[in-house]
Amino acid sequence: MEALILAGTEDTPKIILDKASNQFEISGRSLPEDVSVFYQPVLDWLDKYLESPLDQMELAFKLEYFNTASSKLLLDILMKLESVTEKGGNINIKWHYDPKDTDMQEAGEEYADLVSISFELVPM
Numbered sequence: 001m002e003a004l005i006l007a008g009t010e011d012t013p014k015i016i017l018d019k020a021s022n023q024f025e026i027s028g029r030s031l032p033e034d035v036s037v038f039y040q041p042v043l044d045w046l047d048k049y050l051e052s053p054l055d056q057m058e059l060a061f062k063l064e065y066f067n068t069a070s071s072k073l074l075l076d077i078l079m080k081l082e083s084v085t086e087k088g089g090n091i092n093i094k095w096h097y098d099p100k101d102t103d104m105q106e107a108g109e110e111y112a113d114l115v116s117i118s119f120e121l122v123p124m
Contacts, residue, residue, distance in 0.1 A: 004045040012038055017045050022054060027062035030070040032110040039073040046080045053084045062096040078115045085117055099123040
């Protein structure tokens with residue numbers, strides 16, 4: 001399966017979805033002009049990944065900021081991954097945040113409550 005690697009910009013996060021190297025990360029700032037267009041390749045990649053997921057996957061979120069529109073797409077990503085756990089796969093989310101950024105910590109806590117995935121809050 002081909003990796004999806006998107007370089008981050010001032011307004012879009014760096015995304016690494018690489019099944020071969022077992023590296024999965026979304027980092028930086030997420031406030032793309034058209035959030036649906038930006039995240040569609042990610043959702044498409046995940047659909048293909050879900051056809052034959054790894055037994056163990058760890059996705060690191062290292063976001064400095066995301067806007068309201070991005071929050072819905074991040075939840076969509078988590079919900080897609082939740083289906084892997086329903087099939088017996090093991091997904092671990094690591095939500096990295098600056099300890100001084102209570103908004104980002106609370107966002108991680110809220111996502112953890114919304115999905116049935118192993119979710120770890122990691123202060124950086």
